Amino acid sequence: MKIHEEMKGDVLKIRLSGKVIGGPELVELKETFQNAVNHDRLKVLLDLGGVTWMDSSGLGVIVSGHTTLSRADGEMKILNATKKIHELFIITKLITVFDTYTDEEEALQSFEE
Amino acid sequence: MKIHEEMKGDVLKIRLSGKVIGGPELVELKETFQNAVNHDRLKVLLDLGGVTWMDSSGLGVIVSGHTTLSRADGEMKILNATKKIHELFIITKLITVFDTYTDEEEALQSFEE
Amino acid sequence: MEAVELRIPSSESFLEAVQVFVEKIGASFGVRGDETTSLSIAVLELVKNAMEHGNDMDPDKHVTITISRQPGRIDFQIVDTGTWQPEKEPGYEPGEGEKLFSSRGRGVLIARNLARWVEFDLDPNGKTRAKLVWPLV
Amino acid sequence: MEAVELRIPSSESFLEAVQVFVEKIGASFGVRGDETTSLSIAVLELVKNAMEHGNDMDPDKHVTITISRQPGRIDFQIVDTGTWQPEKEPGYEPGEGEKLFSSRGRGVLIARNLARWVEFDLDPNGKTRAKLVWPLV
Numbered sequence A, B: 001m002k003i004h005e006e007m008k009g010d011v012l013k014i015r016l017s018g019k020v021i022g023g024p025e026l027v028e029l030k031e032t033f034q035n036a037v038n039h040d041r042l043k044v045l046l047d048l049g050g051v052t053w054m055d056s057s058g059l060g061v062i063v064s065g066h067t068t069l070s071r072a073d074g075e076m077k078i079l080n081a082t083k084k085i086h087e088l089f090i091i092t093k094l095i096t097v098f099d100t101y102t103d104e105e106e107a108l109q110s111f112e113e
Numbered sequence C, D: 001m002e003a004v005e006l007r008i009p010s011s012e013s014f015l016e017a018v019q020v021f022v023e024k025i026g027a028s029f030g031v032r033g034d035e036t037t038s039l040s041i042a043v044l045e046l047v048k049n050a051m052e053h054g055n056d057m058d059p060d061k062h063v064t065i066t067i068s069r070q071p072g073r074i075d076f077q078i079v080d081t082g083t084w085q086p087e088k089e090p091g092y093e094p095g096e097g098e099k100l101f102s103s104r105g106r107g108v109l110i111a112r113n114l115a116r117w118v119e120f121d122l123d124p125n126g127k128t129r130a131k132l133v134w135p136l137v
Ligand SMILES: Nc1ncnc2c1ncn2[C@@H]1O[C@H](COP(=O)(O)OP(=O)(O)O)[C@@H](O)[C@H]1O
Pocket: A056, C045, C049, C050, C053, C054, C080, C082, C084, C094, C095, C103, C104, C105, C106, C107, C108, C109, C128
């Protein structure tokens, strides 16, 4: 898994790529979310376009990232989930928790509302 | 494993790379040696510079290639064996069967003698 | 043909080895291209559960994975040292009823959806056995 | 910790799965970087022999590979269904005395040189057992 962070205005875009599955790497992802809150970056757009696989542990870290942000009055939205990952969100009903987008501009603007 | 063939004057240089180990791919290598003989290319320089690993099956195919060529009055020489592969040739005493070179020019000239 | 059988101590450190093994065995049984990762993720969800919930991550307790090719499908069995019997708990569906915002509780659900068929029973020795069927097309 | 154990039918189709498995297990036990491939080649030479010479490539006969980490080393045992006892044949050294131009007969020699220590005996059930020790530095 690779994690790439980039500011887009006041939105922190976090791009994940590779396999987001159980193992020591997930700790890094957890810390990335925690750091965002610590630095008051409360609008997070999580770009899953490059994610090839995700398992229950990967989903778990994303859900707890969402919770961490919500508690700080922040928000996490999802960009570019592939068909496979989108299906995971449907199966696990997480699709009802996250706003998901396929267009980056639209996703960024949605934070302004 | 990848096999790359190239004529250098009247010497057929066969460059192997990757893993030369047991499996269906070795059939292709066997055929490469047989083809050389069929097309009367009897001077073969086998470049092992890109070979990362070799097992007993890989060595076996090279030995039988040598035998096929010798029967047709041809010759096979070895170029650029890495330390690891060179050790394999020593362990198996095949170092007494093959002329081995680290310099391509020198190897090519040795066929002229 | 005999089944392939793998016995491993309950430790996270072996999960990657099991994952690549399942992918390669899947491929050798005819699972196509990137489907092998779906397969290995499904199986690994059950293996992780067996280590965690069945064996309490005790490295002296092992998980046994049995893989056998059948016409049109591959059968996986994952046996741990526990005695969990969810199908005996009326109305219990692992993965359902868990809290939506929990960071846990999605493994069986994911395995079941990737593989289409996952069920639990006890093996002949009375130990928890997860059965996963992977269709071959 | 319990040993890792792998039972596979005698078929070439499983060799790649066994190879990647041995590499990953080796890595998880502390074998470094490209050394894992040397390890897997050594082990695979013995597994191929067990399938071929011990089990006549009969897929109904299996090969059992046991891997256990010991202080400073990893022990591998490869058991087939035969009863070969080379150490009982006085003067016999597998790999020696074979013809130099044969395309066969180098497997044990290579395993022994990569691993430094390979020996054969019979397991408690009287079946051929190859033992390979891989030093950990
Ligand atoms: N092999 C098992 N032995 C005992 N309990 C199990 C086993 N597998 C699953 N469970 C139970 O089912 C629950 C749901 O499992 P799962 O969906 O994988 O989520 P998680 O493992 O994240 O809790 C577990 O929390 C556990 O109580």
